[in-house]
Amino acid sequence: TKSYSITLLPGDGIGPEVVSVAKDALSLAGSIEGIDFRFQEAPMGGAALDLVGVPLPDETLTSARNSDAVLLGAIGGYKWDKNEKHLKPETGLLQLRKGLKVFANLRPAIVLPQLVHSSTLKKEVAEGVDIMVVRELTGGIYFGKPRGFGTNENGDDIGFNTEVYSTSEIDRIARVAFDIARKRNGKLCSVDKANVLEASMLWRRRVSDIASEFPNVELSHMYVDNAAMQLVRNPKQFDTIVTNNIFGDILSDEASMITGSIGMLPSASLGELGPGLFEPIHGSAPDIAGQDNANPLATILSAAMMLRYGLGEENAAKRIEDAVLKTLSKGFRTGDIFSPGMVLVGCKRMGEEVLKS
Amino acid sequence: TKSYSITLLPGDGIGPEVVSVAKDALSLAGSIEGIDFRFQEAPMGGAALDLVGVPLPDETLTSARNSDAVLLGAIGGYKWDKNEKHLKPETGLLQLRKGLKVFANLRPAIVLPQLVHSSTLKKEVAEGVDIMVVRELTGGIYFGKPRGFGTNENGDDIGFNTEVYSTSEIDRIARVAFDIARKRNGKLCSVDKANVLEASMLWRRRVSDIASEFPNVELSHMYVDNAAMQLVRNPKQFDTIVTNNIFGDILSDEASMITGSIGMLPSASLGELGPGLFEPIHGSAPDIAGQDNANPLATILSAAMMLRYGLGEENAAKRIEDAVLKTLSKGFRTGDIFSPGMVLVGCKRMGEEVLKS
Numbered sequence: 001t002k003s004y005s006i007t008l009l010p011g012d013g014i015g016p017e018v019v020s021v022a023k024d025a026l027s028l029a030g031s032i033e034g035i036d037f038r039f040q041e042a043p044m045g046g047a048a049l050d051l052v053g054v055p056l057p058d059e060t061l062t063s064a065r066n067s068d069a070v071l072l073g074a075i076g077g078y079k080w081d082k083n084e085k086h087l088k089p090e091t092g093l094l095q096l097r098k099g100l101k102v103f104a105n106l107r108p109a110i111v112l113p114q115l116v117h118s119s120t121l122k123k124e125v126a127e128g129v130d131i132m133v134v135r136e137l138t139g140g141i142y143f144g145k146p147r148g149f150g151t152n153e154n155g156d157d158i159g160f161n162t163e164v165y166s167t168s169e170i171d172r173i174a175r176v177a178f179d180i181a182r183k184r185n186g187k188l189c190s191v192d193k194a195n196v197l198e199a200s201m202l203w204r205r206r207v208s209d210i211a212s213e214f215p216n217v218e219l220s221h222m223y224v225d226n227a228a229m230q231l232v233r234n235p236k237q238f239d240t241i242v243t244n245n246i247f248g249d250i251l252s253d254e255a256s257m258i259t260g261s262i263g264m265l266p267s268a269s270l271g272e273l274g275p276g277l278f279e280p281i282h283g284s285a286p287d288i289a290g291q292d293n294a295n296p297l298a299t300i301l302s303a304a305m306m307l308r309y310g311l312g313e314e315n316a317a318k319r320i321e322d323a324v325l326k327t328l329s330k331g332f333r334t335g336d337i338f339s340p341g342m343v344l345v346g347c348k349r350m351g352e353e354v355l356k357s
Numbered sequence: 358t359k360s361y362s363i364t365l366l367p368g369d370g371i372g373p374e375v376v377s378v379a380k381d382a383l384s385l386a387g388s389i390e391g392i393d394f395r396f397q398e399a400p401m402g403g404a405a406l407d408l409v410g411v412p413l414p415d416e417t418l419t420s421a422r423n424s425d426a427v428l429l430g431a432i433g434g435y436k437w438d439k440n441e442k443h444l445k446p447e448t449g450l451l452q453l454r455k456g457l458k459v460f461a462n463l464r465p466a467i468v469l470p471q472l473v474h475s476s477t478l479k480k481e482v483a484e485g486v487d488i489m490v491v492r493e494l495t496g497g498i499y500f501g502k503p504r505g506f507g508t509n510e511n512g513d514d515i516g517f518n519t520e521v522y523s524t525s526e527i528d529r530i531a532r533v534a535f536d537i538a539r540k541r542n543g544k545l546c547s548v549d550k551a552n553v554l555e556a557s558m559l560w561r562r563r564v565s566d567i568a569s570e571f572p573n574v575e576l577s578h579m580y581v582d583n584a585a586m587q588l589v590r591n592p593k594q595f596d597t598i599v600t601n602n603i604f605g606d607i608l609s610d611e612a613s614m615i616t617g618s619i620g621m622l623p624s625a626s627l628g629e630l631g632p633g634l635f636e637p638i639h640g641s642a643p644d645i646a647g648q649d650n651a652n653p654l655a656t657i658l659s660a661a662m663m664l665r666y667g668l669g670e671e672n673a674a675k676r677i678e679d680a681v682l683k684t685l686s687k688g689f690r691t692g693d694i695f696s697p698g699m700v701l702v703g704c705k706r707m708g709e710e711v712l713k714s
C-alpha cells in the first residue's frame with residue numbers, strides 16, 4: 001500500500017471541526033483505494049499564538065515541509081485582530097505560503113445544480129457557472145519590499161507597500177494557468193490593471209508571450225475593475241482566470257460568493273516541488289465555532305484537491321467528490337446552504353453522511 | 358442672473374454624444390432657474406492624442422482649472438490601447454484628476470425602482486440598494502513613487518508600483534466620507550486590507566481617529582476581499598463606503614454592476630478648492646460610438662451632481678434628476694436598459710424626452 005504523510009493544521013474557529021471531518025473522509029477513501037495516511041497535527045494561527053506566541057512556529061513549518069501535503073482549516077479571529085502585524089494569525093498564513101513556496105493558488109467557483117438557489121444571482125445567470133481562478137500567491141504587494149511606515153517630505157506619517165512582479169514569477173504562474181485552461185475549456189482570461197500600473201504592464205506582456213507555448217488556449221486580457229463587473233454581469237463568460245495576488249484575493253472571493261455557497265469551496269496552493277497546501281476558502285467563522293454548525297464540505301473537497309493535485313490520486317479524489325455530490329442529492333444541508341424541504345444537519349453529521357455515500 | 362463657466366471634455370467614443378445631450382439639459386435647467394452657463398469645449402484622451410499628440414494638452418488643463426466645473430464624457434478606445442504609457446488616453450485622465458486635485462471621487466450606486474429588473478441579482482437582493490462609494494482619487498498605487506521597470510538581484514526584469522498613503526491624504530478623504538455618511542443614513546464602512554498591508558494599517562488607524570469628529574456616524578471596517586463578497590451577498594447592508602484608489606476602482610465598478618444599469622450612473626470628483634470633475638462611470642464604448650445608441654442619462658445625472666456638489670445649485674440639480682426619473686417612468690429606455698413593453702429610444706431622443714419632462 002502507498003503511504004503519505006499529511007500535516008493537519010486545524011487552526012482557529014471552526015477550523016478544528018472541519019479538519020477533523022475531512023481527516024475521516026481522507027482515511028476512508030484511502031482505505032478503499034489502498035492508501036495509507038500518516039497524519040500529524042501542528043498548531044498555527046491564533047492557536048499557535050496562544051500556545052507558543054508566534055503564528056507559525058518553526059516546528060509547524062518543518063513538519064509541513066517534510067510531509068507530502070498540508071491540510072489547513074482556517075485561521076484568525078477577533079481575539080487577535082488588534083495584534084501587531086508579526087503577531088497576527090494572517091501573518092502566519094503568509095509565512096506558511098512563502099515557506100512552502102506555493103505560488104499557484106487554484107480556487108474553483110462552481111455553481112452546483114443542487115445549490116443554484118443559494119446564489120443571490122438570478123437562476124439563469126448563476127446556473128452552470130464553473131470558473132477556476134488561478135491566483136499568484138507568493139509575490140506582488142503581499143510580499144513586495146520596501147514596505148512599512150515612515151514620513152514623507154512634508155513630515156507626514158506614511159504607510160507604504162510595493163507591488164512588484166518579475167518575469168520569472170509571471171512566467172511560472174502563467175504556465176500553470178495555461179495548463180489548467182488547456183485541460184478545461186481552453187479559455188484563459190488574464191486580469192490586470194495594465195492601463196495604470198507598470199507591474200501590470202509587465203504581467204500582460206509576459207502572459208502574452210507565454211501564450212505561444214499553448215496554441216490551443218485562447219487568451220484574453222481584462223482590466224480588474226471590468227472583471228469585477230463582468231463577474232456580476234455574466235459569470236459564465238469565464239473559464240479560467242489568472243491574476244496577481246491582491247486582485248486574485250478580491251476576485252476569487254467575489255466569484256465564490258456568486259456561487260452562493262462559500263462553505264462549499266476548496267482551494268489548492270501548489271509550488272514547483274514540495275508539498276501543496278490545501279484549504280477551504282471560507283474563514284474561521286468565530287461566531288459559530290464549537291457549535292457543530294459549520295459546513296465541512298469545503299474542507300472535504302480541499303482534501304479531494306489534495307488527492308488530485310497534491311498526490312496524484314485521482315481515483316480517491318473522485319471518490320470523495322462523488323460522495324459529496326451524493327450527500328447533497330440526498331438532501332442533506334448545513335445551515336449555510338439550507339433551503340426548505342432539505343434535511344438540516346450539523347458539521348459532524350454531514351461528515352458521517354459523506355462517509356456513508 | 359448667476360453665471361458659471363463650464364469646461365466640456367467630450368473625449369472619445371460615445372463621449373461627444375452624451376456630453377452634447379447633457380449640455381442641453383444643463384442649459385435648459387439653467388434658463389429655468391436663472392443660471393447662465395458659458396461652455397467651452399477642449400480636447401482630451403484619444404481625441405487629443407490624434408489632434409496634438411498628448412492625452413491632456415496644457416490648454417485643456419488650464420481651461421479646466423479656470424472654469425467653475427468640468428464635465429467629461431469618456432476616454433479611451435482600442436485605437437490607443439497599445440500606446441506607451443505616457444501616450445495612453447487613461448494617462449490623460451489621471452493627469453487631469455491630479456491637475457485639478459480632485460481627491461474625493463463620489464460614486465453612487467442606486468437601484469431605481471423602474472430598473473430593478475436590469476440587475477442580475479434577484480429582485481429581493483437588488484431592490485432598494487443605495488450605496489455611495491467614496492474613492493480616494495489622487496493617491497495610492499495610481500500615483501505612488503517609485504514606479505517603473507528594472508531588474509532584481511537575480512537579473513530578472515521587474516515591474517513595480519508603490520501603494521502609499523499619508524495621514525493627511527487619509528484624513529481629508531475620511532472627513533469627506535464621514536460628512537457624506539452623516540447626510541445619508543449615518544453608516545460608514547471603511548474598506549482596506551489592514552491584515553496584510555501597512556498602507557492599509559495606517560488607513561484604518563486614521564479613519565478610526567477621525568471618527569471622533571463625527572459622533573453621529575457609525576463606522577465599521579471591512580477587508581476588501583470580504584467587501585467584494587458582501588456586495589454580492591447583501592448590498593443593502595452598505596450605506597457609504599470609503600476606500601483607497603485601487604480598491605475604490607474595483608468595488609465601485611462591482612457596485613455599479615449590481616444596479617444593472619451602468620449607463621445610468623454618474624460620478625463627482627471634488628477637491629478642496631477649485632473646480633470639480635463630473636463624469637459618467639461608464640466607458641467610451643467604442644463599439645457603439647456614433648450610432649446614437651448610447652445612454653446619456655449617466656452624463657445628464659453627472660451634470661446634476663455638478664450642480665449640487667460643484668456649484669451648490671440644489672434646485673437645478675433636483676430639476677434634472679426629477680426629469681430623468683419622469684422620463685423613465687414614462688417608459689423611455691435606451692438599449693442598455695430596455696425591457697419588453699418599454700419604448701426603445703436613441704441617445705438624442707432620450708435627451709429630448711428629458712428636456713420635455
Ligand SMILES: CC(C)[C@H](C(=O)O)[C@@H](O)C(=O)O
Nearest residue numbers: 090091093094249552553582
Ligand atoms: C487571511 C488573508 C491574509 C488571506 C489573503 O489575503 O490571502 C485570505 O483573505 C485568503 O484569501 O486566503
Ligand SMILES: CC(C)[C@H](C(=O)O)[C@@H](O)C(=O)O
Nearest residue numbers: 195196225447448450451606
Ligand atoms: C480609465 C482608468 C484609468 C480609470 C481608473 O482606473 O481610475 C477608470 O477605470 C475609472 O474608474 O475611472
